[in-house]
């Protein structure tokens with residue numbers, strides 16, 4: 001109950017001093033101060049209810065809440081960066097300098113501190129002038145808060161620390177030492193996007209961490225069933241923020257899916273329309289097309305609907321680990337992907353031509369009859385329809401399709417043959433087939449070939465020819481280029497989380513150089529791969 005001190009003198013002005021963090025123009029506590037001033041005029045006259053209102057507005061808890069609100073407002077737009085991102089290098093430098101300085105007890109102490117293993121293992125961070133809400137974003141699970149506004153808080157209970165934070169004037173200068181814990185670090189790839197601003201459930205929007213498909217997140221705290229703390233590894237300067245847990249994000253995805261208007265056969269429609277039989281395509285070019293025109297076999301249907309069917313709403317996070325291929329390991333499969341006509345075949349051709357003893361395509365299977373100048377196992381593996389179908393049903397076909405009444409496709413074994421010869425196998429794939437190749441055996445590295453903008457494409461594709469069903473040499477029309485751009489966008493939106501690298505194919509020469517360098521990095525430098533690929537390695 002609120003006690004009103006009726007008849008007492010109105011509090012003088014010094015009692016009305018509110019948050020110093022208040023913005024004089026907009027601060028809510030500033031408004032409250034003015035209201036209190038007005039009310040104080042009526043206070044002694046005992047106008048009905050004024051005392052009650054006065055006491056309510058003057059109550060410490062309301063003022064504390066307003067103080068927090070103002071702090072949040074004030075720091076909403078501010079970005080925090082560590083005082084230095086090179087703390088470790090700096091500490092080594094200081095140790096070296098101290099070596100050359102005449103020794104004094106203080107210098108000796110400082111040197112010992114800097115060289116102590118726990119200090120070396122930690123990031124030392126001094127953050128200046130921050131609001132309480134931002135403290136949350138700076139702290140990681142296991143962090144040790146050492147000092148707040150010059151007051152040592154080491155050894156204090158969390159409640160005592162919270163009290164010190166609460167009684168600060170809205171600006172906190174704290175020193176913290178990051179976690180010394182070397183426990184298992186969890187990294188995940190975001191398979192969906194998340195925008196805290198659009199999430200009404202998030203407990204503190206300011207503390208939310210937005211992310212996009214494909215972002216690699218370090219999960220620094222998983223203790224809460226609903227909200228984890230994570231940071232983006234691509235942006236080490238940013239602090240950890242709140243992200244929905246796997247369970248919560250999956251629930252949100254489900255709710256979102258169910259809230260969408262009913263679309264009969266969504267998966268069928270999206271696959272056929274976007275990648276297979278789009279009637280507006282007008283031109284469907286090379287042999288790659290036969291796969292797009294594929295009938296929906298049970299295998300195909302099970303993977304085609306990625307992202308569009310409820311059943312395909314998969315895990316929103318995929319646990320990943322850093323993988324460095326050892327020289328004795330087989331090469332990783334290189335998968336090229338892109339909208340039809342963008343230059344996937346051309347790039348693959350140039351790559352193999354550049355170094356045929358290093359790069360190779362897998363020999364495809366076909367059910368068509370062998371021509372006189374062809375050799376079994378060189379152009380194709382010629383097999384019967386029954387054999388081909390049994391390869392499909394036994395999941396030995398990575399991709400396949402029908403063209404002019406014959407089946408064509410690439411088998412796992414054909415790819416393995418190239419890898420066993422210690423060559424780099426380069427294949428192109430439709431995005432809906434991507435899950436089939438994502439195995440620990442093949443460890444595919446997926447490169448998305450993207451068209452540049454229309455203006456550049458018109459220029460670079462002036463003399464380029466496309467292969468269609470009906471015409472072999474047909475120039476690109478504006479609508480072909482526009483369709484290519486639209487399709488590339490849709491592919492990125494729907495499958496971007498699977499792309500390890502993106503190359504814009506504007507100048508063919510530059511794109512080839514980028515492709516070579518990306519492939520070299522994929523084989524020789526550490527990359528993020530699904531954790532299951534590596535645990536399978538260890539088991540086998």
Ligand SMILES: Nc1ncnc2c1ncn2[C@@H]1O[C@H](COP(=O)(O)OP(=O)(O)OP(=O)(O)O)[C@@H](O)[C@H]1O
Pocket residue numbers: 284285286287288289338339340341342343344345346347460461464465466467505506507508509511
């Ligand atoms: N950067 C480029 N500059 C100019 N022409 C290019 C470039 N890239 C590819 N081309 C040309 O564009 C045409 C289509 O390329 P390509 O056949 O490789 O496309 P694709 O992506 O494999 O599509 P599809 O599978 O439908 O054949 C070819 O004539 C090719 O030489």
